[in-house]
Amino acid sequence: MNEADQRIEAIHDEGLESGLAQFDEDRVKKIIKKVIEEEASPRLDAYLSSCVHCGLCSDSCHYYLSRDKDPAYSPAGKVKESLLPLLRGKKITPETLKKAAIISYTHCNLCRRCTMYCPLGVDIAYLISLVRRICYLCGVVPLYIQDTANSHSATFNQMWIKNDEWLDCLYWQEEEAREELPELTIPIEREGADVMYSVIGPEPKFRAQLIYQAAVIMEKAGINWTFPGTRGWDNSDMCMYTGDYEMMGRLKKAHFETAMRLKVDRIVMGECGHAFRSVFDTGNRYLGWKTPPIPVVHAVEFYHEILTQERITIKKKLATPVTFHDPCNIVRGRGLHEMAREVVGICCDTFIEMEPNREHNYCCGAGGGVINCGPPFKNERVLGNRVKAEQLLAAKAKGAEIVVTPCHNCHGGLEDIIHHYGIDMEIKFLSDIIYETMEI
């Protein structure tokens, strides 16, 4: 047994085990047939028949590079070890399913870096997502991410936040912010506002200062904005990553419908990457909307707009040298890398590029719901992204002391890497540096 297989076998995860305890081969085969025949797009056949196993994608994957080029971590290798046994294997055992689940949920960030390097354009993330979909329908999902998906089902947010707790947080942040700006309001349910601002669950739960900062930025920029007071305020979506597309659709309907009900012109989203993927790409399309039914603007675009239009002014640039980590979902997924650099340039004196960068940047290792799979998989995630630590260390050697990244997941992933590899760097959101440097 190779090392990767040994690691997989050693994993004990309650979510996977409880699903596997119900294992029924006939049922699993029926689910696979249904997914392949009724759900998979022609892309599946196209990708499987066109992959020539050339291995050109291998060097693009941070897992493969960080695991000393172990083929088990190459993009095509992961498809071979997870999807193919489900599609082509005569016999499917609990072990087959467990391995497929572990690889698909925790050895791939669905970051789509490899797709850029495949001469035939094979989208590995799509194939890995199909494996997750099958695993979800079989009830074999890692505990932590399934619990988050359960929270979405129960509360329509990622953190089991009840409606009063959400509202309470907004009132509390308004009160706090009024000490700095007595005129400030956090408008709740303002029908007809230009902007609905939506965030992810961890903001009210753990990072309420981001709501405060957003309110100050909106106020100073003179934006006619609102927060929803109802379900639909949270734009996050772990169901997209577990493969529970029905619930993903339900979440996105609630989010867009809230914006429609409030009659806003557009949705501005906080600094999150996966939520952007869900709202801008995956969730809207699942529901039948080619593009988001209400224009969606990521925080990077929004900050770029208000800074270049001089709706807010920077009082004094940040002197500490910074580098920038490009989040996959808004850079490979939306091309916001230059805008983000311009925002950093407006707020910071010294900017040091990480290498590689922009659309070639490596994933933080947390993306694709991998960090949400929790402690049983943390080691794999951190060791599987040694190249990110090397990138950070190289930027640090050039003087960068802060790494700026406009994505919650990237914050989580980078924090773990910084901690594990002992890199002395601080991580900040764009709104942190804007708030710190702007005229208030």
Add this chain to the structure above:
Amino acid sequence: MPIAQGTSPIIWDTSSGSMSCMIPCPVDAPSERFPFWKATASRDGTRIAIPIQSSPEECQLCTWTLGEPEPTRSEPVLTIADLQPIADQDFSFLCQTDEGWTAVARNVPWEFQAEFAWNLRVSAGGNAACETQDDRRYTPMVNGNVWSESYENTYGLTLAATGPGSAAVVQTTPIAEGDLTTFLSGCFTLGTEKGPWSGRYMGAFTPVISSDGTVAAVDARITQQDYTIAVNDQCWPTTWPSVWAPVIHPQGTSVWAPVKESRGWTLACDGEVAWPGRYTQLWEPVFAPNGRRIAAVASPEFGQWTLALDGDLMKTRVDGYLRKPIFSPCGSRVGCTGMHKGKAVLLIDDHPMGDLFDKVWDPVFSQYGSHAAAKIKRGPWYTVFLDGMAIERRFIWMRNPAFTPDGMHLIICGIEKSGAHYHYTREFIALK
């Protein structure tokens, strides 16, 4: 008697009622800070209320009445939320004081104080309800009376339009973080003022209740991958991979809901598929008030949206979205709002009307469907779109227009700027 949407009650059916009053810009508030977006007019239009910040910590509800020179001001409170009209001339709202949250309906605060209150609902029949949390227990209240039971959480409280009934999704069992087993065992159901249903579901989403309060239904998740509709504590015998919120026939005789079949979405009635068509998407079903027609928003192909009326698709397609359809009180006409090519559209009986506004609100119809009107926004101004034409007025705030029951007049209520001050006007527009 139920009051049809967009039709005003008979008592203020008078064409001599056009009046206005001045709202002086308060010296203690810069004009751009005057929160007109929070304004609410009474249902008869004779009064307008605005919560105004009286100090950094406190606010008051200021109410102007047509014909009276001075506004009345409520006692100062910490927060006023969810302000809305109740009955003909009154208001209801949630308010926070140092003692906690309560609701005020028709100027009377409820006795109950909770740590938190939200989601104030007011029915056409004049009932008011809200959700509350006290000591981490969640208890809806109706007309000042708490429900018979408290829960781990409540969601989506809704009131019967005319009767006293209320319903909400309730969580009956706590779920510790990471406890998949309890979640899978089913911790949600529908609750009413009398208590929870006996069925427990893994999830329940959008509760609905018939206008007399005798039928309640909800879209429920009964296993991780199976959804159905539960009606008065009975699940439909069929399940689907997904369903959307149900709608109850106005007479309470049947329940309908969009369900996802393998070939696409369709409409089911009382557990059986009722429409022949299969669509990329189908949601927001709604009945005509007389119960003879049912319309829903449909996507016949990816990225295209239209209305489906009694199972037939309309011809107009939009590429953005369409919202829940609205029938005229007599059921002969149907309209809805949406977005096409990035611009707001109003669809009336399959005729799109756009280009004349930036935003449009749900249309209202006269009793027999001969007139249709909608509040619209053009640039910073609100006005009314009536039978295909915009009325040449510029309001900085306005509420939805309403027709008099005889169909002779349209009532518009709005605020206009005049000099340093503002005028609130209620106006009757004679219809041809």
